[in-house]
Amino acid sequence: MAGTASHGVVWVLIEYRGGWPLNGFEGLDLKPETKALVLSAAKAARARVLLVRRAGLRRREGQSRWAVLRHEDSGAYRQQWGTWSRDEDLAEIATALSLPGTPGHPPVILVCTHGQRDQCCAVWGRPVGRALSERWPELVWECSHVGGDRFAANVVVAPDGVYYGNLDAESSVATVEEHLAGRIHAEYLRGYTDLVPAQQAAVAATLRRFGPAGRNDYRVVETSRDGDRWRIRITGRPPHPVSVDVELDARRAPPSQLTCRGPAVSSALVYELTSISAV
Structure with a gap:
């Protein structure tokens, strides 16, 4: 499993509460010009675009959130967050990708549950998402495809850029707890995304x-x-x-x-x- 983390130091997260298409953000029914703008800016920044949602029951009301997360060579990381309710609001992501972002945010814990991409991710990922969100409700998001479906359940800590795999509910809580305490273990580690x-x-x-x-x-x-x-x-x-x-x-x-x-x-x-x- 070691050496299987997908490369990336910039992450774009877009909260989307409906069903996730097979190809994630690219498959959403959004205004073509908005989608093209976001994808073009993400490609220029070599950013990975992921759909996210909170684990458990899906809320339908209220504005959705988006984020741009960066991991710098120095080891520091920066984030910029916003909200959207109309397609046009997502154009702010392109601007955020051109800015450094702000330090001081806690990391984000992403659990792949993209069943349309591979059912293993939904079967194994959702229990992990629930367990982690019970422990860290403000940090945890389910996310679309991150690569390595065969290692489900997959968890990514961003913008640290650390992939973990083969997790279950119990091991995921222990692994993330150790990670947040500054102790990354090899047992479930897939790799660091800047390497x-x-x-x-x-x-x-x-x-x-x-x-x-x-x-x-x-x-x-x-x-x-x-x-x-x-x-x-x-x-x-x-x-x-x-x-x-x-x-x-x-x-x-x-x-x-x-x-x-x-x-x-x-x-x-x-x-x-x-x-x-x-x-």
């Missing part, structure tokens, strides 16, 4: 070997590749190891059906740890 897959797997291996750490306690500083062999150096903040060297082999797993809805078998790329040492 390429091999780097994600190297960080997960480091957490597994040397114990949990905060989101910004480790930094990838060197990466080299020789065929299927990856060599990655990671630096750590005290009390973690100052420097860790990780070697991984990339290989194809045996063919299997990767998603509940997948019509054919496919072979996933996985990263196998060959060595890890603190320098």
